[in-house]
Amino acid sequence: MKPAIAPIGLDYLADALVVAGHDVRLLDLCFTNSLEDDIAAACRSFAPHAVGLTVRNTDDCYFSGQAFFLPEIKRIFDLLRQHTDAPVVLGGVGFSIMPAAVMGFCSADFGIAGEGEVAFVEFLNSLQRRRAWETVPNLLFRENGVVRQNRAEPVDLSRLPARRRTFVDNRRYFAAGGQAGFESKRGCAMPCVYCAEPMAKGRVTRLMPPAAVAAELAALVAQGVDHFHTCDSEFNLPAGHAREVCRAIIQAGLGEKVRWYAYCAPKPFDGEMAALFKRAGCAGIDFGADSGNDAMLGRLGRPFRACDLADTARICREHGLRFMYDLLLGGPGETRESLRESITLMRRLEPDCVGLSIGMRVYDGTAAAQFVRDEGEPEASPNLHGATRGNSNFLKPVFYIAPTLGREIVAIVRELVAGDTRFFLPEVSSDNANYNYNDNTALVQAIAAGARGAYWDILNKMGKPGTN
Secondary structure (H helix, E strand, C coil): CCCCCCCHHHHHHHHHHHHCCCCCCCCCCCCCCCHHHHHHHHHHHHCCCCEEEECCCCECCCCCCCCECHHHHHHHHHHHHHHCCCCEEEECHHHHHCHHHHHHHHCCCEEECCCCCCHHHHHHHHHHHCCCHHHCCCEEEEECCEEEECCCCCCCHHHCCCCCCCCCCHHHHHHHHCCEEECCEECCCCCCCCCCHHHHHCCCCEECCHHHHHHHHHHHHHCCCCEEEECCCCCCCCHHHHHHHHHHHHHCCCCCCCEEEEEECCCCCCHHHHHHHHHCCEEEEEEEEECCCHHHHHHCCCCCCHHHHHHHHHHHHHCCCEEEEEEEECCCCCCHHHHHHHHHHHHHHCCCEEEEEECEECCCCCHHHHHHHHHCCHHHCCCEEECCCCCCCCCCCEEECCCCCHHHHHHHHHHHHCCCCCEECCCCCCCCCCCCCCCCHHHHHHHHCCCCCCHHHHHHHCCCCCCC
16 A cells, blocks of 8 residues: 555564564565565575465445455465465454454464454464464464364553564654554454454553653654554543543643644533643644444434534634544445535535545444344345445445435535535545555555655645535
């Protein structure tokens, strides 16, 4: 994907492996000119006892793009199998959303669903001592041709080693990607019907010690990185922890040295929180609004209403915070009128920009997937769009669009937006309005020219969208 995003999960994982006494090498294929040559050279020079292969995304989650990434992941997997006899273990957030399905697609023998810092160490211990795989938490493995999955064990984040080493070339990624990620928590207990985050990271929220978050940022600043984005599903949940993280950043003297952006829920969010965000170096907030229609918000499982969006807009303006709203259009019950209500509300609230996503990406295991199946056979459903045939587990991208709208929704939304450049249109395009972060030429060029920060803010400052 371009712009390039540093794989922070591999930074976290490598630290845990080294602390456990393992010799670790990172083969980063993001900037490779030849997959096969680099894989062959790495396997020849290092002769690994085990290989971990991360799957960050299975697709671009974009209705107008529908790029499916797993064929390329399988190609990498097959090349590794050609050049080493070591077991190859799949992992990463993308893998963890649908682990058994991804294992089947790649014909893999092992995978770790969820966190790997403890599980991968335990896997290596079992490998060395020739112990049974049943003791390894989060592990998927084949037994008599059947994929089995061990119990999931959430990690106590306070016991993880600090992200201090430089396995990932964060400076290079910063030059190519314009920002770096960091976590303050893992897991999400929100009831959103469409979201795969709880499956990938757990439904129990676990918190990083605030001082450890600040120390991680300081270590990255020392590597030449000063613009960041939270990798939490919603940074301000729980609110008390978000405030403490901000206080730790301020106490560490980083508030004037860093600029960071956050994904946040529209509620809770108040003036005290906004002031702390600002003092701690926050440059902008992406609120997951989903809709401006209260009935739609209820159907999507969102615990806030349109009036809460108005509060966030007022508070952000009062404290000089740039902000945007992300809308998810076309879900169950969506109509032309509810679309109009959402677009009208966005215009009235005047955020810096608005992201428009068309269609609800269906992930197996979510309430949305159950809803789709309750409607009837997915292959025959006129409300599903994308790879509907031979894809009963929704591994390939499939999108639900309400029957009153269908594929006309793109034209309807374009008509409602009526050229307002604050809106990222839900289509693939070569101009700055393209909201797909997969191979986005405008963003790549802007970052190469020195732009830094969240991608919506970079595009906004380029003049489109966001030119009022």
